[in-house]
Amino acid sequence: MKYWRIIVCSFLILMLIFPLVACSNQSQTIRVAEVTRSIFYAPQYVALEKGYFEEEGLEVELTTTWGGDKTMTTLLSDGADVALVGSETSIYVYSQEANDPVINFGQLTQTDGTFLVAREADEDFQWEEMKGQTLLGQRKGGMPQMVGEYVLKQNGVDPHQDMELIQNIDFQNIANAYASGTGDYVQLFEPTASLFEQEGKGFIVASFGEESGHVPYTAYMSKESYLEENEESIVKFTRALYKAQQWVQDHSAKETAEVIQPYFEDTELELIETVVDRYKQQGSYAENPLLDEEEWNNLKTIMDEASELPADVPYGELVNFEIANEIIEE
CATH class of the missing domain: 3.40.190.10 (Periplasmic binding protein-like II)
Incomplete structure (x- = not known):
């Protein structure tokens, strides 16, 4: 009888411990x-x-x-x-x-994770080349757009005075708009920027990330x-x-x-x-x-x-x- 009491008690203790162990292992x-x-x-x-x-x-x-x-x-x-x-x-x-x-x-x-893409390859690109040109930029108020404007200003280009800045195109349609002929330059994320280079639709000429700092x-x-x-x-x-x-x-x-x-x-x-x-x-x-x-x-x-x-x-x-x-x- 004592033997069975020990077994039953041990079983009850295990039944109490198991849920605690199971809970501790739950992620x-x-x-x-x-x-x-x-x-x-x-x-x-x-x-x-x-x-x-x-x-x-x-x-x-x-x-x-x-x-x-x-x-x-x-x-x-x-x-x-x-x-x-x-x-x-x-x-x-x-x-x-x-x-x-x-x-x-x-x-x-x-x-920043965006790059400046131009119609032609330009290994000696200078930011002042954008004066008088059209930039297909990112949505107003977002970090890509703010960084873009900051970098332009840091390089002596006023995005609202020295060039035409287009910001009214939805993010998902920016690449297609540029491929269709809108703008002289476009601000693109990867992998679209590199894909454009592969397909000859555009060429990366500068990095907004490198220019803006951490x-x-x-x-x-x-x-x-x-x-x-x-x-x-x-x-x-x-x-x-x-x-x-x-x-x-x-x-x-x-x-x-x-x-x-x-x-x-x-x-x-x-x-x-x-x-x-x-x-x-x-x-x-x-x-x-x-x-x-x-x-x-x-x-x-x-x-x-x-x-x-x-x-x-x-x-x-x-x-x-x-x-x-x-x-x-x-």
Whole structure:
């Protein structure tokens, strides 16, 4: 009888312990909304494909929301836990006196990702050549447009006085409009810029990323309330991101292209490699998740030059740098 009591007691103890163990092994889901699907975000896809999030006990559900406004709306309406979007959007939200501001906690790209494409190859291109010409630019108020105007001004060209600037064409139609004959120059993202070169439709003559310097072009952010309630998970998320950033820095463009190809099934591997190499060469991929104060101030300068800075937000107000610092120092 005593023997059976021991067995029953042991069984009951195991029944109590098992759910606790099972719960401890369950991964937490983090819903991420990315502003677009882009080779520009290669470290993110490396983190997913190499299982770095899973190693941290996280399950990341990635959704592409196609546009800064839509991405931020998704985050603010609790359709996502984390957004990958330009840091300028957090300033726009802050200026509306949001009760739950959006906090930047991890940087993914640190330069602009667009290139200036011309009708003809021009190895000795000078920015002043654009005077009197027509530029097919990006949407007003977005980072590509603001960086574009900033770079032009830095090179002695007033985009609103010295040339014709077209900004009323939807993002998805800009490349087609240029291919159809609109504009002398166009501001394009990859892989479209390199694809245009391959097809002879245009030629990259300058990089806005190289000209504008470091800026928090795309960063991970969440609402302040979510960050406070889920800080441990955000630390794990940032740690996985840092592993991927280091991996990209330590491996060739070809190796990176091979890893992220599943996210770009309609793009040839050789073209992905070309784009990754170009972004690596100009230092577009952030080497770590830290968004530093100099980059934040550069962002505000660019926004101010474009008359799009609604508020002079201090660095520490919308940037959580402690998490990234903690990860880097580990």
